Amino acid sequence: xxxxxxxxxxxxxxxxxxxxxxxxxxxxxxxxxxxxxxxxxxxxxxxxxxxxxxxxxxxxxxxxxxxxxxxxxxxxxxxxxxxxxxxxxxxxxxxxxxxxxxxxxxxxxxxxxxxxxxxxxxxxxxxxxxxxxxxxxxxxxxxxxxxxxxxxxxxxxxxxxxxxxxxxxxxxxxxxxxxxxxxxxxxxxxxxxxxxxxxxxxxxxxxxxxxxxxxxxxxxxxxxxxxxxxxxxxxxxxxxxxxxxxxxxxxxxxxxxxxxxxxxxxxxxxxxxxxxxxxxxxxxxxxxxxxxxxxxxxxxxxxxxxxxxxxxxxxxxxxxxxxxxxxxxxxxxxxxxxxxxxxxxxxxxxxxxxxxxxxxxxxxxxxxxxx
Amino acid sequence: xxxxxxxxxxxxxxxxxxxxxxxxxxxxxxxxxxxxxxxxxxxxxxxxxxxxxxx
Numbered sequence: 001x002x003x004x005x006x007x008x009x010x011x012x013x014x015x016x017x018x019x020x021x022x023x024x025x026x027x028x029x030x031x032x033x034x035x036x037x038x039x040x041x042x043x044x045x046x047x048x049x050x051x052x053x054x055x056x057x058x059x060x061x062x063x064x065x066x067x068x069x070x071x072x073x074x075x076x077x078x079x080x081x082x083x084x085x086x087x088x089x090x091x092x093x094x095x096x097x098x099x100x101x102x103x104x105x106x107x108x109x110x111x112x113x114x115x116x117x118x119x120x121x122x123x124x125x126x127x128x129x130x131x132x133x134x135x136x137x138x139x140x141x142x143x144x145x146x147x148x149x150x151x152x153x154x155x156x157x158x159x160x161x162x163x164x165x166x167x168x169x170x171x172x173x174x175x176x177x178x179x180x181x182x183x184x185x186x187x188x189x190x191x192x193x194x195x196x197x198x199x200x201x202x203x204x205x206x207x208x209x210x211x212x213x214x215x216x217x218x219x220x221x222x223x224x225x226x227x228x229x230x231x232x233x234x235x236x237x238x239x240x241x242x243x244x245x246x247x248x249x250x251x252x253x254x255x256x257x258x259x260x261x262x263x264x265x266x267x268x269x270x271x272x273x274x275x276x277x278x279x280x281x282x283x284x285x286x287x288x289x290x291x292x293x294x295x296x297x298x299x300x301x302x303x304x305x306x307x308x309x310x311x312x313x314x315x316x317x318x319x320x321x322x323x324x325x326x327x328x329x330x331x332x333x334x335x336x337x338x339x340x341x342x343x344x345x346x347x348x349x350x351x352x353x354x355x356x357x358x359x360x361x362x363x364x365x366x367x368x369x370x371x
Numbered sequence: 372x373x374x375x376x377x378x379x380x381x382x383x384x385x386x387x388x389x390x391x392x393x394x395x396x397x398x399x400x401x402x403x404x405x406x407x408x409x410x411x412x413x414x415x416x417x418x419x420x421x422x423x424x425x426x
Binding site (some may be wrong): 189190278279281284294295296297298299300301324325326327328329336351368369370 | 390404408
C-alpha cells in the first residue's frame with residue numbers, strides 16, 4: 001500500500017483519498033452514528049411499512065414521509081451482498097408508483113447532536129468544509145439527492161449525486177463548504193446538523209443543488225423519485241460525514257462502541273430492576289439506563305412481556321403489567337406496576353421476561369431521546 | 372391525545388405526561404422532542420385528559 005505523508009496536505013492513501021493533517025483524525029472522525037447500519041434495536045432486522053412520521057429502522061436513521069404506506073424499510077432488505085467490508089445496509093423498497101405533490105416528502109434522515117458538530121464552526125466565517133461519503137445501490141439510475149440542514153430548518157444545502165448502473169453498489173463522495181451564515185447550534189444536546197437522503201420530494205422541499213439557501217430543502221430540484229416507481233429499491237451503507245475536502249476510508253467502530261453510541265438516543269431496558277412494595281397494590285422499582293441519554297427519554301412499555309418479581313419468598317408473574325412511570329431523567333427512571341394483596345414495604349427484585357414458546361429474559365421498556 | 376399521570380400518592384405528576392396513541396410516558400424535559408410536541412399541542416389550546424386512578 002502506497003502512502004504519501006506531507007506536512008501540509010496530510011496523508012494521501014493509495015486510493016487517492018486524503019487525510020488532512022490534524023483537521024480530521026483517522027478515528028473518531030465520522031460525525032454520523034451507525035453509518036454501517038449494524039445496529040437495529042427496534043426492528044431487529046424485520047421489515048416495516050412506514051405508516052408514521054419519523055420511523056426508525058436501523059438505529060439513528062429515521063424514515064419520514066408525507067403519505068403513509070408508500071415504502072418499506074428494513075436492515076438488509078432484499079438480501080443482496082453488501083459492499084466489501086460491510087455486513088449491513090439500510091434498504092428501502094417502494095410499495096407503489098406514488099405521485100409526489102409539491103408539498104410531499106419522503107426521505108431518510110439522521111440528526112447529529114450539537115456536541116458533535118460544534119467543531120465544524122457552521123454559521124461562522126471559520127466554517128469547515130465537510131465531505132459526505134456513502135455506498136449506494138438502487139434499481140433506478142439517474143440523479144439523486146439529499147441535503148444538510150440546521151436545527152431551525154431555515155438553512156439547507158441540497159446536494160446531488162449520480163447512480164449510473166442499476167443494482168450495483170457505487171461509492172459516492174460529496175464535498176460541501178461549511179455554511180458561514182445562519183444560526184447553527186453549538187455545543188449543546190440539541191440538533192447540530194441534519195442529514196437528509198431523499199426518496200422523492202416536491203417543489204416545496206427542493207432547491208438549487210450545491211448552494212446554501214435560507215430554506216428547508218431536502219433535495220435538489222429534479223432529483224429522482226424512488227417512491228415514484230413501484231418496487232424500486234434504494235440501499236445504503238457506509239455513510240460518513242467528516243471534516244475535509246475528500247472522503248477517507250470509512251471509520252470502523254467496534255460493535256459495542258457503536259451500540260453504546262446508539263444507546264445515547266434509544267435503549268431497550270428493564271431486564272433487571274429492584275424496588276419495594278408500596279401499600280397493598282403497587283410494586284415500585286427503579287431502573288438505571290445503560291448509557292447517559294441525550295435528554296430524559298420518552299418511555300414506552302413494550303407488550304407481550306411478563307413482569308417477574310420475587311416478593312416475600314414468592315415469584316409473581318404479571319403478563320402485560322399495568323405500568324406507570326413516576327419520574328425519569330437521562331440516567332434512570334422510577335416506575336410502578338399495579339398488583340393486589342401485597343404487604344407494604346417488602347423489597348422486590350425482578351427480571352422482565354418474554355413468554356413466547358418459553359421464557360427468555362428481555363427488556364420491557366423502550367426509552368427514546370432521539371433528536 | 373395526552374393524559375395526565377398520577378403519582379402513587381394520588382397527586383398529579385408534575386414531571387410526566389402520557390401520550391394516548393402509544394401509551395408513551397413523556398418527561399417534562401425541554402430538550403425532549405416529544406415534550407416539545409406536547410407543548411405545541413397545548414399552545415393550540417388543547418388540554419390533557421384526567422389521569423387514570425392508581426389501582
